[in-house]
Structures are given as C-alpha cells and as structure tokens.
Amino acid sequence: VVPPRVFQRLKRGQFSVQDELDLHGATALQAEALLRRFLAEAHQHDHGCVRIIHGKGQRSDAGAPVIKNVVDRILRQRADVLAFHSAPPAQGGTGAVLVLLARRA
Numbered sequence: 001v002v003p004p005r006v007f008q009r010l011k012r013g014q015f016s017v018q019d020e021l022d023l024h025g026a027t028a029l030q031a032e033a034l035l036r037r038f039l040a041e042a043h044q045h046d047h048g049c050v051r052i053i054h055g056k057g058q059r060s061d062a063g064a065p066v067i068k069n070v071v072d073r074i075l076r077q078r079a080d081v082l083a084f085h086s087a088p089p090a091q092g093g094t095g096a097v098l099v100l101l102a103r104r105a
Contacts, residue, residue, distance in 0.1 A: 002083045002100065010100050013088040015049035017098065018042070022053040023067050031067045035074050039101075043080050046104050051087060056095045071097060 002010075009015060021038040023031045035052065042050050057065025075084045080102045087096040 018047040020051045053096045
C-alpha cells in the first residue's frame, strides 16, 4: 500500500513515465501476453512509473472495455505493482493508466 500523498502524485501524473505500452488493436489474449512481458521488462530495468495505453473500448463488440478490463485484472494480480490509476487527461485520461512499480530489491 502506498502512502496517500504518493497515490495523489500518481493520480495527477506527477511521476515521470519511463516507458509506455500501447495496446490499441490487440486482442484480449495478445494484450495479456504483451502486458506481462512489458511489466517484466520494466521491472528488470528498474522503472518506477510506466504508462499503459489501453484505449477506451468504444469500438469493442461487447460494449465493455475489454482491454481495459484485462489490464486492470493483471495489474491487481502482480506483486510488483504498487499502485495504478487512470492517467490525467493530458496523458490519455481514461484510455490510459499510470502504474507505479516496486523497485528491485
């Protein structure tokens, strides 16, 4: 659990983003594989904050944001993810998420 002040900084987009993954056009299965690989590499490079662009799901058949839900589920499962929040409007808004990662021990 991160301190409230740290979470507020994340919400406001005040951490510098060290890497970015764009999942536009990926299927749910592709997105899951790409995201897992991206997070593993970000952890190896000791990145503190990354941005994942998942889109808003407006063109999805199910009417639900499929990729956004995949991203949410995976981020909740990972021990190296300290916190995540929708990006501020200037950084993609609800079509992107900022992720705060644990540093390697």
